[in-house]
Amino acid sequence: MSAAALLSPSAPLPYSGAITDVAGIEVGHHTDPRRPTGSTVVIARDGAVAGVDVRGAAPGTRETDLLAPGNFVQQVHAILLAGGSAWGLAAADGVVRWLEERGVGLDVRFGRLPIVPGAVLFDLPMGDARIRPDAASGYAACDAASTAAPAEGNVGAGAGALVGKLFGVPHAMKGGIGTASVKVGGVTVGALIACNPLGDVVHPDTGELLAGARTDDGTALRDTRRSLLRGDVPRPLLAGTNTTIGVIATDAVLTKVQAQRLATVAHDGLARAINPVHTMSDGDTLFTLATGRVPLGEEAPGMTVLSVMAAEVAAQAVVRAVLAARAVTTAELAIPAARDWPGRRAAA
Template structure:
């Protein structure tokens, strides 16, 4: 396997990702939107955490009617943040994109939330439909690539793939700053598998023996050469603040291989294995861990061996995405960055 050109969801042809966030005036939160290609994407979902906040997940059951989704929304704000999907739905409807019904279309926009309430100072400073629409617009502004959202001053920001952006703006991961992380893999068959994770975990993202980021172990050649195990003394001195009472890691795993809804559900389930490799413990009573899977159907469907390879890659890309989210997150009071806590982990020190 090798990394795709951007090591992100954008390596799955047809997918576009946009972020919008707000920091200041009581806010520290945001929205990330994954737009499907024209005609939608087959999708599935697997909800493992005990405290999920979700939208339209029942529709992704293989027994139910709709086959394709038009966008997936990942957002902060706990249950309040689900309103961000309304802004995305309005944008899609205005563009004539959705499930056709008499008189128009109904866009299919599943979503999931993380708990980041109050992390900017105001409990009710949460994403809304306008922020969802802004993330949608950011995705459209750079077709075929990831795009950054707008900072609080309204000025254009450069594209950002990983870190404290979008739905990961207010994220915390086991006492460290969390965020958005991405990764991709191109299989020998030419199939691409990629993931985007919003890491806001109650559990630790560190190997309990060494302090190394657990997800780094699944990196492809050269991917994490800049990070290693921290000095023993640094790790022994690390005493994270008590984790917030509610958390959640959410994300999307995607492929260009043609899959059914049932196979997408399996893909999402195996991606949870990658989550559990990178975060310990995972799927707790205070996490709402939810992963969506998307198939753009750009390549013919798999035989049994091809499906097995895609499933195995999905677990690894999600672990890698979790590591990138933490490595690139911006530290702040109460949630320091990983390399600020463990400077000795930076290779070449």
């Protein structure tokens, strides 16, 4: 089915799997009712081997150094994704408190210390920028966490996300958060992606433009890649005012080296679905969680197949993030979404 066929304003997206299909993973969102922003938490209560790869040049992250294969910590207990730019990293404090209250964390003799890496995206143009995710937001996201398929679109870390900002925020479209999963040989790989890129979102199989920068009159997609190649001049940009962040999870048994490699190759999925990607104004960051519920036996897929699976679900989750998104209007902006906007066909 083509992407256009899925863009009915009222119809739900067909189920495409979810990161919570991975055994040992829970997801919760908190969406701030005062403006489009929020927090999303991916919890692994029993701990998970983790990796990370930061490809964007302007990241906002927490606790990423400890995920390096040569460093001491072997497992993490949750990953935070949030809006609010660097201010939003405060939401991780609430995640840590929630987990500690439930006895989840690394035993450091004086208590159990939850290990919670995180990453944030820039959603400050959407409403009052003084309202950002904080510790209470992170705590509320944990309270909402479950093994059910998480909501997609304008929720949690995707609430204020936009796509296609290279020619100005007023010409952007609504981003969001999406999830997908695939299963091969008894092993599941899932993704949860908060999509807020500088570039456009394209269908990874067909190249169809789904959402992104609109023309000056707002009636069609301008196609950022082709616009730049023909010499159109982009608007001046602040570093870090974009960013796609997410989590790749699997129930396979992985080492820290393998987990880091899976995070690296998952960025291939972003590159298939976002153009341009990994720019100087994006802080693109992907984490990997391996819960180890399914040993990699003779019949289970090896790292090559797992890598293909990770890139696939990352690309699918990006597409679902924009197809699930809804239009948003603030005092300053009216931002359309792909599913309820008639000008989806790119300008000639």
